[in-house]
Amino acid sequence: METSKxxxxxDELNKSFxxxxxxxxxxxSLFEGENLVILGKSGSGKSxxxxxxxxxxxxxxxxxxxxxQDISLLDxxxxxxxxxxxxxxxxSNALYDSMTVRQxxxxxxxxxWTKEEREEKAESAVKEALEDVGLSHTIDMMPVELSGGMRKxxxxxxxxxxxxKVILYDEPTTGLDPIxxxxxxxxxxxxxxxxxxxxxxxxxxxxxxxxxxxxxxxLIDGKNYAExxxxxxxxxxxxxxxxxxxxx
Amino acid sequence: xxxxxxxxxxFFQEVGKIARFTARFFKExxxxxQEWEEFINQCYWIGYKSLxxxxxxxxxxxxxxTIQSRPTLVEFGAEALLPSMVSVSLVxxxxxxxxxxxxxxxxxxxxxxELGSMRVTEQIDAMEVSGTxxxxxxxxxxxxxxxxxxxxLSSIAIAISLYGGYLGTNLKGDVSWSLYWYQAFNxxxxxxxxxxxxxxxxxxFAIGIVGCYKxxxxxxxxxxxxRSATTAVIVASLLVxxxxxxxxxxxxxxxxx
Numbered sequence: 001m002e003t004s005k006x007x008x009x010x011d012e013l014n015k016s017f018x019x020x021x022x023x024x025x026x027x028x029s030l031f032e033g034e035n036l037v038i039l040g041k042s043g044s045g046k047s048x049x050x051x052x053x054x055x056x057x058x059x060x061x062x063x064x065x066x067x068x069q070d071i072s073l074l075d076x077x078x079x080x081x082x083x084x085x086x087x088x089x090x091x092s093n094a095l096y097d098s099m100t101v102r103q104x105x106x107x108x109x110x111x112x113w114t115k116e117e118r119e120e121k122a123e124s125a126v127k128e129a130l131e132d133v134g135l136s137h138t139i140d141m142m143p144v145e146l147s148g149g150m151r152k153x154x155x156x157x158x159x160x161x162x163x164x165k166v167i168l169y170d171e172p173t174t175g176l177d178p179i180x181x182x183x184x185x186x187x188x189x190x191x192x193x194x195x196x197x198x199x200x201x202x203x204x205x206x207x208x209x210x211x212x213x214x215x216x217x218x219l220i221d222g223k224n225y226a227e228x229x230x231x232x233x234x235x236x237x238x239x240x241x242x243x244x245x246x247x248x
Numbered sequence: 249x250x251x252x253x254x255x256x257x258x259f260f261q262e263v264g265k266i267a268r269f270t271a272r273f274f275k276e277x278x279x280x281x282q283e284w285e286e287f288i289n290q291c292y293w294i295g296y297k298s299l300x301x302x303x304x305x306x307x308x309x310x311x312x313x314t315i316q317s318r319p320t321l322v323e324f325g326a327e328a329l330l331p332s333m334v335s336v337s338l339v340x341x342x343x344x345x346x347x348x349x350x351x352x353x354x355x356x357x358x359x360x361x362e363l364g365s366m367r368v369t370e371q372i373d374a375m376e377v378s379g380t381x382x383x384x385x386x387x388x389x390x391x392x393x394x395x396x397x398x399x400x401l402s403s404i405a406i407a408i409s410l411y412g413g414y415l416g417t418n419l420k421g422d423v424s425w426s427l428y429w430y431q432a433f434n435x436x437x438x439x440x441x442x443x444x445x446x447x448x449x450x451x452x453f454a455i456g457i458v459g460c461y462k463x464x465x466x467x468x469x470x471x472x473x474x475r476s477a478t479t480a481v482i483v484a485s486l487l488v489x490x491x492x493x494x495x496x497x498x499x500x501x502x503x504x505x
Contacts, residue, residue: 051373054377056373056376056377076381080379080380080381081379083377083378083379084379086377088374088377090370090373090374091370092369092370094369094370094371094373094374095371095374096366096371096374097365097369097371107375107378107380108378108379108380110380111378111379111380112379158378
């Protein structure tokens with residue numbers, strides 16, 4: 001996997017909030033078809049990292065390349081176009097609560113498809129995305145009528161509708177019961193297989209990490225502290241790494 | 249604006265941020281491809297959905313003003329001037345300002361709470377990552393709709409309050425329909441209507457921009473949403489009075505009073 005060119009390359013990223021230096025020269029590479037998990041304590045800067053990657057937050061220094069493009073050099077329109085290739089699943093799902101499921105899924109199309117394309121293909125694209133997450137029957141429902149797990153799936157369907165090359169998952173199983181969490185993890189794997197997407201998964205859910213992660217990076221003290229497969233890290237004897245795996 | 253940020257005073261820093269937010273509105277509104285569908289949707293919510301509240305308030309306003317003014321005019325033997333006095337008061341000042349205050353409460357808090365809720369639940373971020381400019385989609389449409397609809401609501405409020413005035417006049421008097429309207433309009437000149445209309449455009453803009461600013465920059469979860477809605481109403485109401493004061497001074501300098 002790592003012999004190919006990275007889809008996302010992060011070089012020596014730094015980000016501080018006042019005195020709180022959350023990312024310190026952090027680097028990573030994400031390769032095609034790979035699920036890369038970022039593991040770290042709450043408040044360790046995991047979400048900040050992926051928000052920097054999608055440019056919701058501006059880093060203090062460092063470089064981020066997505067599909068060979070240095071995002072710091074892109075203007076707003078170029079960045080918006082690039083965002084069609086990068087899906088983002090928010091921890092809170094961030095479904096538009098004044099819109100139906102159909103309108104939620106159609107929303108990203110309005111920027112990236114022409115009116116003619118939307119009239120011709122939007123309906124089938126929405127149905128396909130809903131079928132992918134197994135919720136075709138919810139198409140005319142409002143987000144408030146859905147359970148937590150269903151909302152997560154709909155948010156994932158909205159992310160999938162533009163067929164992104166990369167998906168950034170921000171704690172996809174947090175707040176879900178273990179069974180629903182497992183279902184979401186399976187769904188993430190199915191999506192990876194079907195569309196060959198690469199993904200960065202922010203999580204501290206060990207079951208999710210074990211099921212989905214091809215590679216795990218431990219974000220400790222703002223740095224890439226340890227890296228390897230889940231099994232490699234399980235065997236790691238460093239006390240800071242062991243803290244995460246105690247009780248497993 | 250940068251100078252205001254450097255002053256170590258929260259009030260001036262806030263003024264600087266609002267000024268920058270407003271400047272961004274003019275920048276975004278001058279770009280092509282506006283969100284017209286959402287603008288029409290917001291006109292419906294801001295305008296049509298406020299009509300009942302504004303209408304009832306305006307009717308009561310005209311009725312009460314007439315009933316309360318009558319004894320004083322009777323005392324001076326000027327009862328015949330009642331329709332004229334009521335119409336000038338309503339058109340110049342009372343109807344536009346009361347309408348703006350109602351809109352500051354209903355629209356300002358509504359926008360503040362809606363955008364605040366969208367901010368804390370990451371819906372605004374979701375729009376951004378989907379490639380949609382959330383400022384243009386959410387802020388520009390709401391500010392434009394507010395700027396357009398508040399003058400229309402104010403005009404409707406003037407008409408309804410004058411009708412309330414007619415009923416109030418006839419509660420203890422006997423003025424015919426045609427005589428009442430003749431006296432009401434005979435007392436008015438364009439100098440009464442035009443400044444009144446122009447200031448409601450500014451009222452609408454101020455209500456929209458303050459509501460959007462407070463909601464768009466909401467922080468600290470649900471507590472922050474409540475605070476955004478409340479401060480949007482307070483600041484917008486205060487701005488209505490300040491703008492009214494400025495409008496009266498300008499109209500006075502221009503000889504329109």
